Amino acid sequence: MRCDEVREVLAEHLLGTLPEPEDLEVRGHLRGCAGCRREMAALAEGVSLFSRAAHETAPPEGLKERVLSVLEEEWAQQPAPAGAARKWNWMAAAAAIVVLAGSLGWAAAADRRAVRYEADAANYQNFLGVLGGENVRVGTLSPRGSRDLHGSVVLYDAKAGEQSWALLLVRAPGMEGTADVTLSSSDGRTIRLHELTFEAGGDASTWLVTSSSLKPYDRVAVTAPDGTQIATGTISGERTPTG
């Protein structure tokens, strides 16, 4: 697009009403055109001023406390911030990888000898014993559509009052950008993992450490920024140690 074409639709771009194909072109143009970015900044000032003139109204007393309180609740259910969670990152990732490897081992064992189940069960029990948790559940991602995608999700259910965690690993050759990962329960609750960022080659992983219980969550969905579901999975395979 040329500058004059972009400037003609910049206001729509700014107001979020420009259809997506054209909006993409405008965003691309803006990345490389300082002049049009200046024009957009001027229009943005106009939007800001309009918002003040048209609908700035003092909110009632008490609303601030209500909103901040809701955010506190939200934070209690969402992944801990990067800084606060740092000490958990390596533990969660390392443990989950161990579990994932173990889970794959279980699956392979199922195809081989029944006797392996006993060893796996013992390993599983030992693993939970070390972590002090209640359960580890695993799910496999199924791609939506014809996309080449493989992945797994592991949930570690801690005892009450301790940190539970989830880890998702995915490989989708050719996939770029970011995606959302959401765990959901049969009664409609959802909880989001950190945003998934695909690296070159289509590998990506994400995680969640939370003091909330993950036990109700038995489904996972990976969703592109435009809302399209990329993959889904059912988290099951609850394993009750048999000794």
Added chain:
Amino acid sequence: MRSRDPGSDAALMRAFSRREPGAAEGLYERYASRIYGLGIVMLGNDATAQDLVQDTFVKLWRSAERYEPSRGKLDTWVLLVARSLAIDALRRRVLDARSLQAIGLPGEVSGEPGPEEVAETADLADRARRAMVSLSDGQRAALELAYFGGKTSAEVAEMEGIPLGTAKTRIRTALLRLREAMEEHREV
């Protein structure tokens, strides 16, 4: 013209996404009055306007990491998030078909906060309102349809009975004119 450093927008959102002390409060102080006012104008009553403020802040938190300063001012991003939620609420209301009569401007809703209750303390808001007078009726109508209604220029053109190019020009000119008028009021 006061202009915020885009870097400060990014820093504020980073702090918010990290739950740093004061960041949520800072965002609330900056935007709550405009989000609440948007709710009053679009949804017509205090309760739904308060819900809009709450829902907007939750959505901002959930998508804080997606904010990219290079793609626009924080003001615009926050307001579009709020507008989108307000439009969703209106759609739900229409679908429910229970509160159709409640859709309207604040002046049409008795017993609810109206323009007379607007805080007059913010100098910037006062000057912005004065700047609005500089818009023609056509410019203001086109901008309101695009801003509050989320209408495309083509839809604005159809609703106003004007050519597409005229609709685009009116929206763009209205925004630039507001900015210029603010400068003039500031210099007076």
